[in-house]
Amino acid sequence: MSDITVKDKVFTEFISKKEMNLIVTSLAKKVETVFKDKNPIFIVMLNGAFVFASDFLRSLERPYETLFVRYSSYSGMQTTGNVVTSEIPEVVKGRHIVILEDIVDSGLTMDVFKKNLTKMRPESITLVALLSKPSARKVNVSIDFIGKEIGDKFVVGYGLDYDGVGRNLPAIYVLKE
Numbered sequence: 001m002s003d004i005t006v007k008d009k010v011f012t013e014f015i016s017k018k019e020m021n022l023i024v025t026s027l028a029k030k031v032e033t034v035f036k037d038k039n040p041i042f043i044v045m046l047n048g049a050f051v052f053a054s055d056f057l058r059s060l061e062r063p064y065e066t067l068f069v070r071y072s073s074y075s076g077m078q079t080t081g082n083v084v085t086s087e088i089p090e091v092v093k094g095r096h097i098v099i100l101e102d103i104v105d106s107g108l109t110m111d112v113f114k115k116n117l118t119k120m121r122p123e124s125i126t127l128v129a130l131l132s133k134p135s136a137r138k139v140n141v142s143i144d145f146i147g148k149e150i151g152d153k154f155v156v157g158y159g160l161d162y163d164g165v166g167r168n169l170p171a172i173y174v175l176k177e
């Protein structure tokens with residue numbers, strides 16, 4: 001397994017580029033089977049989900065609408081518990097919404113986002129999370145499609161950063177203790 005240094009920390013490869021590809025294409029297939037005739041809107045959670053969403057959306061066979069919102073709660077390697085939000089467009093009203101999220105950790109970000117989205121009265125809300133850390137949960141969030149469950153460890157790569165660095169790495173790396 002190869003190690004990589006991101007700023008002042010050493011990380012080791014955890015989920016290979018090949019495995020990421022299999023996880024994402026299989027997720028996309030499952031989600032499209034359910035939503036292909038429902039005219040869904042995909043909402044990409046920036047910044048972290050941009051790589052996941054880019055591969056996921058390009059694995060879908062039909063054309064769909066895509067929106068982007070920016071929610072953040074992380075600073076460095078920790079969740080701050082304070083979720084910074086951006087506005088959700090009105091077009092979600094009455095539509096089937098599929099959220100694309102990079103990772104659900106404490107659950108606080110998704111809890112706030114789903115509540116705000118519900119206020120906009122969509123027809124349905126479905127959460128697709130590439131990664132989930134069930135043992136780190138502080139609030140209960142129901143995830144409809146999960147790419148992979150991981151332990152309570154800090155990871156970088158495939159869209160996820162350590163203090164702004166490492167989003168470009170094609171595999172997922174875990175912090176070396």
Ligand code: 5GP
Nearest residue numbers: 048079104105106107108109154155160161
């Ligand atoms: P939560 O609100 O569930 O605690 O955290 C959600 C957000 O925190 C994720 O969308 C992600 O951007 C960031 N995050 C959570 N865990 C990790 C992690 O292990 N590594 C990185 N780089 N970001 C994380």
